[in-house]
Structure formats: structure tokens, C-alpha cells
Amino acid sequence: MxxxxxxxxxxxKQTLGYRVKNGLATLADEEEACKKPEWAYRFARDIEGANxxxxxxxxxxxxxxxxxxxxxxxxxxxRKCExVACKDPKLAYxxxxxxxGANxxxxxxVACKxxxxxxxxxxDIxGANxxxxxxVACKDPKWAYMFAxxxxxxxxxxxRKVATSDKYWANKFAEDIG
Numbered sequence: 001m002x003x004x005x006x007x008x009x010x011x012x013k014q015t016l017g018y019r020v021k022n023g024l025a026t027l028a029d030e031e032e033a034c035k036k037p038e039w040a041y042r043f044a045r046d047i048e049g050a051n052x053x054x055x056x057x058x059x060x061x062x063x064x065x066x067x068x069x070x071x072x073x074x075x076x077x078x079r080k081c082e083x084v085a086c087k088d089p090k091l092a093y094x095x096x097x098x099x100x101g102a103n104x105x106x107x108x109x110v111a112c113k114x115x116x117x118x119x120x121x122x123x124d125i126x127g128a129n130x131x132x133x134x135x136v137a138c139k140d141p142k143w144a145y146m147f148a149x150x151x152x153x154x155x156x157x158x159x160r161k162v163a164t165s166d167k168y169w170a171n172k173f174a175e176d177i178g
Contacts, residue, residue, distance in 0.1 A: 020046060030054065037062035042075045052076065060084045067091050069101045078102070086110045089117035096125045106126065112136045115143040120153045134158060140165035145173050 016032050019025040020042050025033070030050060033043035040058030044050045045068075052075045059065040063085045070081035078101045086092040092110035096102045104127045112118040115137045122133035130153050137143040141163045146161035156177065164170040 032149045034058040037065040038158040041065040041073070042068050044069065044076075056080065063088060063091055067095055067099070070095065070102075082106065089114040093117045093121055093125070096121065108132065118150070119147050122147065122154075130154065138162045139167040145169045145177075148173065148177050 002131060014024065016025065016029055016039055019029060020033065020039065023045065023046070025047050027047065027049055030043060030047075033039040034054055035058070037059045040055040044052055044055035044059070052073060056069055058075070058079070061070040066081045066084035070076050070078050070085065078099060082095060082099070082103060085095050085108065086107055089111045092107040096104055096107035096111070104125060108121055108125070108128055111121040111132055113136070118133040119138035122128050122130050122137065130151065134147055134151070134154060137147045138159055139162065144159040144162035147154050148156050148163065160173060160177075163173045
């Protein structure tokens with residue numbers, strides 16, 4: 001019975017995903033890998049000798065994989081990946097946080113289109129323009145409170161004005177910040 005199963009297993013065609021995940025892919029699989037952003041990224045990351053430029057072109061079709069490509073693939077064109085990935089506030093934040101050589105100003109411009117990501121950017125990214133982030137974060141009482149509490153060099157009075165416009169956040173502000 002075992003020999004029959006082994007023989008059957010040898011006859012089953014392995015998918016590209018199976019080959020890449022299990023280290024069985026070869027350079028001959030590159031053409032197939034570059035048909036989808038996820039597999040282009042995984043192929044470039046995991047297969048030695050992969051054509052980085054070709055795989056990167058395929059990864060650009062999806063902003064998430066453009067970000068991952070810049071973060072994980074040696075030899076990636078950071079600027080091109082940044083151009084694709086940094087159209088979404090979350091990805092702009094992640095790009096600035098985890099990609100060596102990211103353009104902080106460019107990432108901040110996009111991250112600061114959303115109060116939460118503006119707050120997170122100011123809190124976590126070295127070299128962030130705190131005032132610019134605060135301007136966006138302090139449009140929402142919750143993020144104004146969070147900004148005042150967790151971002152060094154926040155303008156507390158600016159945060160207070162917005163946070164106190166909501167009863168819940170006004171109480172939190174008074175209890176925790178003063």
C-alpha cells in the first residue's frame with residue numbers, strides 16, 4: 001500500500017506555490033512566478049539567482065507586495081517600491097518603519113492623511129515632523145488624547161482643545177494628562 005502511495009505522489013504535479021514554499025523552485029519557474037505579485041515577491045526573496053528587476057516589476061502590481069519587496073529582497077529598488085507602496089497611509093507608515101532607506105518625508109505626507117497613522121508616525125518614526133503629524137491627529141478627540149499622552153514634544157494645549165470636545169476623551173485627558 002505504501003509503495004502505491006509513493007508512486008502516486010510522484011505522479012502528482014507540484015504547484016509553483018508548493019515548490020517555492022518548500023525550496024524546490026528553480027530559475028526555470030521564474031516566468032510562472034512573475035505572473036502574480038505574491039509569487040514574484042516570494043520567488044525573488046527565496047530563490048538565489050532570481051532576476052530581481054523582473055520580479056520587482058511583477059510585485060508592483062500590488063502595493064502590499066511592493067512594500068514587502070522593498071523590505072525583504074536584497075537589491076530591490078527602494079524608490080520604485082516606495083512610489084507604489086506609499087499611496088496608502090498604513091503602507092506609508094510601515095514603509096518608513098521597516099524599510100531601510102525610506103524617504104521619511106514622502107512616507108509622512110501619505111501617512112498623515114489619516115489621524116491614526118499620523119499619530120503612529122509621530123510616535124514611532126525617527127525624524128518625523130511632529131507638528132505636521134499633530135495637525136492631522138488632532139482633528140479627532142481620541143487621537144488628540146493619544147498624541148498628548150504618547151508623543152514626546154506634543155503641543156499639549158493643541159491636543160487638549162480637540163480632546164475636550166468629547167466628554168469621554170475630556171475626562172480621560174483630565175485624569176491622565178492634567
